[in-house]
Amino acid sequence: MTLALENIVKAFKKDVVLDGVSLSVDSGETLVLFGPSGAGKTVLLRLIAGVIEPDEGTITIQGRDMDGVEPEDRGIGMAFQNFALFPHMDATQNIAAPLTARNMSKSAITETVNRIARMLKIEHVLHHKPKELSNGQKQRTALARALAGEPDILLLDDPLRNVDAKLRFEMRLELPRLLKDQNATVIYVTQDYKEAMALGDRIAVMNAHGIEQTGTPSEIYLAPANIEIARLFGDPVINLLDVIPEQTEGGMRITLSGVPVPIDGGYGEVAGRACIVGIRPEALRFVAEGTADAIPLTIETETPLNEKTVTLGLTKNGREIMVSRPAGTPGPAEGTGFIAIDATHVHLFDRATGNRIVPTERHTARSQGAA
Amino acid sequence: MNTTSPLERVLRGIAITLVILFFMFPIFWIVLMSFQTNATILQVPPSIFFEPTLQNYRGLITGQLVTDTSSLEIKFMGNLFNSLFLSTTSVAVGLVLGVPAAYAFARLKFRGSEDIAFTLLSFRFAPPLLVLLPLTIYFQQLGLANTYGGLIWVYQLIVLPLILWIVRGYFEDIPADIEYAYRIAGHRWWTTFRKIALPLAGPGIAAAALLAFIFAWNNFIFALVLASADKQPVTVGALAFITASGVQYGQIAAGIILSIAPTFALALYAQRYLVEGLSLGAVKG
């Protein structure tokens, strides 16, 4: 274990941002800290970096207590969301900052800077000052600076936030390889669930209450701990409908639009309990009229979404349902459509607590590795 | 929307010219006066046509003040040197003390930091006369009266709050993340202060130094009371132009020109540096 946080408490004046947060990260692992703004992700990174100090709790890096250890002695690299480049230094000097701190020879520094610049494709702008760099180049320079010192721990604070969509996509594909090559332990902060799923070996989902769930992308997506987490992952957002499951001869079922929908047999005692059913839009599919147990849907509108087509429809009771399907596949654009539910992708949540009700007799896809 | 008619442009030009004339005229007049004898200055009506003379400047530089009736020795060049020395040294001392203090006030939030910073600023509010009498007595007892050291010390009352408050603002404008980034890269805080904070606050420090220099240069009351003839700056030394036989307007004008020359040159030199401003473009996306 490279990095461990135990019971971290941090308040600014009376505003408690972190209240007993614990987290451990394995060597060489990329852990994504995911959550909405204001959850304290950035504060957590700064505590690890040592630029602010916790009110309570301990931070250990490589088994060493970091209490009183200055930021420059922690062996970390960090990329900031706002880049935080040194405006009076050119890109070379920026990238070289971690190297000049260690009395490296000039030629060794030049060599390292050039190697990293080549890797990040910024060798042509090395003599530019930050204000002469495009946003994408700034972002890469900041990343290069964080990597240059070959730190044991790399803290990346939403580094793709301020770059355009195309570049963000490119970097998302490039980053994992880059990070693995560095062999560093990475903590990556983001608000974008796609980035979290694409980059994380594990994801820690954080909200105002602290870390709510930690797991592989599969675990988080396929077995979210509660409604809030289910809503944070996936676009379009998961469909959530109030239901009360009933026990029938044919097994446990819920009723949607008057149509009975069987659910997994593993739910023992949920009959009669106020629940919310969560169905991901891609777990719904359009079927022909007359298909058994198909649910009729009044189609409101169709909106394309990144190679998917999202249909917004109303059930008989006026509840909204979103259905997502690969672009180019058939589906109704107006009028009435009929949908069938893939029962293995149905989640049941307790309406009172919002927590997911875990079926006992079913193996979820948790054993599958990360993407 | 932003198109202006030619008429508007002409009118605007005239207005600007008038304003400039209004403010620049006294300076222009003083320049003219410095090249005239008292006689031509005082003639009625005044004329901008006259035979220029360098006698005022010659008098100041040689130290011989020649009036209509007599010749008087004055130490204008000595005063000028005193002004230069006192102001420069005061600002230098002020920077050495004030810049690190400003950094501390900007970056470290310690108990009472706001109160201390405000107390320092409040020195600027109090009328100097209030402290002058006790100060004079102290200085005499301490042997600081009529020394450069004593004057420079008192001048800190003028210089230090100014530097502290201006420079503090500039330090606060530097995003802390930039300094954090340098620390995390492996540099000590002292190196970070020198390599990041100081260069980035450079224009601010220059502006504060310039302003402090002007304030120190223009000081009159402290020097009047605490310094005798050989330590007096030009502001006090200029009193010598009011002689028994009349006010020497020509020499005063020449003295003014000579004494504003250093600050003027400094301002001109620093202007381009000041205007450059903070280039923190890298921080904002």
Place this chain on the structure above:
Amino acid sequence: MTVLLKLAGVDKFYGPIGQGVHAVQNIDMDVMKGEIIALLGSSGCGKTSTLRMIAGFEETSRGTISLAGREVQTLPPVRRNVAMAFEGYSLYPTVTVGENIAFALKAAKLPAAEVDAKVKEVTEMLEITDILHRYPTSVSGGQQQRASLARALIRDADLHLLDEPMGQLEPQLRTLLRGRIKHYIKERGLTAILVTHDQTEANALADRIAVMEGGVLQQFATPQTIKEAPANLFTGTFVGEPPMNVFSAQASDGGGQLQLDLGDGVHLNYASDAFAPEVRATLLARKDIMLGVRPYAVQRDTAGAEAQVIANQWLGDQSHIAATFARGTIVLVEHDRADVAVGDAIRVRLAPEDLHVFDKDTGAALSHGTHLA
């Protein structure tokens, strides 16, 4: 369908006409009644200037803007009968969110009951019923933006202008609200122009997209047309996520087959009749071309060219695979969870009907699929 809004030869100069910054260059555009149009482009492309000229907040330097049958380019905003939602929210801070939304209706002296009914309808759609009694500064950025949108949509205007209407919205709500807003606009037969830098938003909402870059209208067409027949390389790569794969290639005649050399040992061979004869002739005549293929159109095929997987990212309902291919990287989208790992070799096929060919120098489209552009 009737033309509601007509832009003819519209120019915008910042500074003197002919000398200043030429922010919008000679735009012609017809918007039909009931259409939703997206002005799409990156910052500084001229889209916001265009919108502001239509609204009347910006002087039209040259050209005419006709709205509902009358020329409006010299009229002040209030006399154009347009409603606008601003990017910076711009709610009146001194009145509640509810009063903000009802403001124009009350000013028009509508009966209170009718105002209430309309406010209820639009605020329910945008899920802001719970903040109607609060003041704008006390609600989140996303809520302010929805309130601003409500204030514009509730109005009965000839034209609704929406400037970056969803930039601040909570991501979980975005797709749902897009669907509802589109339905709301369509149901009432409103005509709307939205400005956005987000191609996803443009695709989701618009009937037609006007892609702008450098003040020039690059293409004005349906999302489908832009996807299938982008007018040039810029439009092709700007619209679509993941973005279109682009490779430089050399076309040659390989013994009857059309051969595309992508470099690094990748040669794609197409049967002589794979393309229409005129496409084939064009490609062979140009020789140096740019080849584009959309990520979802890249097929895995055992007979295809080899590529080395460098990333396989599963996003829950899509897998994005990146692989080194020719002189660059090729990206594939699959709708199932793809079972390839980093380091694997895959074989990809670029079918002739999925190829977009662009001029190497000008970027203009030469052919889409098997036919000329």
